[in-house]
Amino acid sequence: MAVLGIRVHASDNVAVVAADVQAGDVVRLADGSEVRAVEAIPRGSKVALSPIVCGQAVVRYGEEIGRTTKDIAAGEYVHTHNLAGRR
Amino acid sequence: MREEFVFQGWRRPDGRMGIRNHCLVLATVACAAGVVREVGRRLPTVVAVEHAHGCGRGGPDLGLQIKTLAGLVQNPNVGAAVLVGLGCEVVSAALLKGALARSGKPAETVVIQQAGGSRKAADQAEALARRLLGELEDLPRESGTAADLMVGLECGGSDTFSGLTANPAVGKAADRLVELGGTVILAETTEMIGALGPLLKLAEGEDVAAKLKAKVERQEARARELLGPLADAVLAPGNVESGLTTIAEKSLGCIAKGGSTPIREVVDYGERPSRKGLVVMDTPGYDIESMAGMAAAGTQAILFTTGRGTPAGFPAVPVIKISSNSELFEAMPDDIDLDAGTILAGKTTRQVGEEILDLLLRVARGQETKAEINGQAVFAIAQEGPAF
Numbered sequence: 001m002a003v004l005g006i007r008v009h010a011s012d013n014v015a016v017v018a019a020d021v022q023a024g025d026v027v028r029l030a031d032g033s034e035v036r037a038v039e040a041i042p043r044g045s046k047v048a049l050s051p052i053v054c055g056q057a058v059v060r061y062g063e064e065i066g067r068t069t070k071d072i073a074a075g076e077y078v079h080t081h082n083l084a085g086r087r
Numbered sequence: 088m089r090e091e092f093v094f095q096g097w098r099r100p101d102g103r104m105g106i107r108n109h110c111l112v113l114a115t116v117a118c119a120a121g122v123v124r125e126v127g128r129r130l131p132t133v134v135a136v137e138h139a140h141g142c143g144r145g146g147p148d149l150g151l152q153i154k155t156l157a158g159l160v161q162n163p164n165v166g167a168a169v170l171v172g173l174g175c176e177v178v179s180a181a182l183l184k185g186a187l188a189r190s191g192k193p194a195e196t197v198v199i200q201q202a203g204g205s206r207k208a209a210d211q212a213e214a215l216a217r218r219l220l221g222e223l224e225d226l227p228r229e230s231g232t233a234a235d236l237m238v239g240l241e242c243g244g245s246d247t248f249s250g251l252t253a254n255p256a257v258g259k260a261a262d263r264l265v266e267l268g269g270t271v272i273l274a275e276t277t278e279m280i281g282a283l284g285p286l287l288k289l290a291e292g293e294d295v296a297a298k299l300k301a302k303v304e305r306q307e308a309r310a311r312e313l314l315g316p317l318a319d320a321v322l323a324p325g326n327v328e329s330g331l332t333t334i335a336e337k338s339l340g341c342i343a344k345g346g347s348t349p350i351r352e353v354v355d356y357g358e359r360p361s362r363k364g365l366v367v368m369d370t371p372g373y374d375i376e377s378m379a380g381m382a383a384a385g386t387q388a389i390l391f392t393t394g395r396g397t398p399a400g401f402p403a404v405p406v407i408k409i410s411s412n413s414e415l416f417e418a419m420p421d422d423i424d425l426d427a428g429t430i431l432a433g434k435t436t437r438q439v440g441e442e443i444l445d446l447l448l449r450v451a452r453g454q455e456t457k458a459e460i461n462g463q464a465v466f467a468i469a470q471e472g473p474a475f
Contacts, residue, residue, distance in 0.1 A: 008250075
């Protein structure tokens with residue numbers, strides 16, 4: 001199943017999923033690019049569009065929203081378990 | 088928008104234009120709440136406002152209370168007011184009436200200790216309100232335009248879609264209103280933390296930029312002081328449940344409401360802007376206190392986006408609720424005026440921005456918002472220090 005993913009800015013490395021996603025589902029962006037979800041992601045939450053190394057910036061709206069607290073693979077669910085605001 | 092932005096309003100003595108013509112019955116102190124509530128029961132057409140303020144606070148907070156209460160009475164949607172005090176409080180009816188003097192706003196006072204108790208005070212206030220209501224009915228109306236409007240922007244119960252749908256659509260409506268000569272207020276300093284970069288790009292001139300930076304940094308320092316390393320916890324639990332992870336993420340979505348025009352001025356809580364266009368006001372992120380600051384500055388309407396859904400309205404100021412997702416619009420139809428979730432199904436933010444502007448015009452022409460129909464009107468003033 002393909003689910004709509006919403007990326008605001010070309011430099012964003014996460015997108016918001018418009019519906020609940022199951023592991024293995026394809027998240028498709030408006031420009032046609034895709035990422036396969038490696039785990040379940042609730043509607044409205046963020047999916048990593050590319051691998052993000054621990055300590056790197058997560059970018060949404062073209063701006064940094066925080067840093068990763070562990071390595072994140074493309075297709076992973078991004079939330080409080082692996083992303084924190086800057087201290 | 089296909090038709091001209093013109094409505095019939097009420098021109099107040101200070102030159103500002105109301106889109107409503109309310110008689111306010113206002114408690115000047117918490118102790119007068121029961122009397123004000125009783126007058127509201129007897130006369131459902133008045134706007135009866137009670138609150139927890141008016142005494143027992145230090146200087147800065149009392150200053151904020153006087154400014155905000157006087158600002159609410161001077162709001163152009165208020166035609167006249169009855170001020171109900173107790174008699175021994177700091178923010179007395181006489182003090183508040185004095186603060187209004189230059190505005191020319193008709194205001195009467197009732198003091199419970201002088202009236203002989205709460206029932207007699209309610210009788211007095213009811214009689215005064217009946218007379219003022221009659222006088223307001225006779226006020227002539229005149230044409231107003233977008234240039235007469237100051238519109239507050241608010242978001243409450245945000246979710247991850249707020250920054251994708253409702254807030255950018257409100258931003259488009261804000262841009263159009265500014266283009267038509269109007270004023271919009273972007274508030275909630277807490278929700279600018281982490282989003283200073285994009286905001287500073289909009290600031291017109293170095294003074295505006297410096298003031299904006301100082302306000303946001305002060306709010307961030309206060310959040311860190313209160314919450315330490317948990318400063319990100321200024322997110323409400325519902326925000327996190329919906330998928331928002333950090334305050335910067337929430338803020339970046341939040342500031343989209345302001346649109347893309349230059350920030351002309353940065354004002355303090357409850358302060359009246361001296362310039363038109365996009366203005367930033369320093370308020371808490373707490374919706375009710377934020378709306379009070381904007382209403383005190385004179386906003387005649389508030390555009391309020393929500394992802395989780397909130398029924399909150401405000402006294403005398405129509406609050407237009409815009410949902411960030413269609414599920415919410417379907418789940419709380421009695422509270423939401425317009426659905427911006429349609430953007431997820433293919434509408435553009437510009438199209439929904441036009442829908443918002445059209446609805447704002449209809450509300451300026453008298454259409455009641457869901458919050459007005461529901462009688463949702465809550466009031467609270469931002470505070471600095473502890474109670475005594």
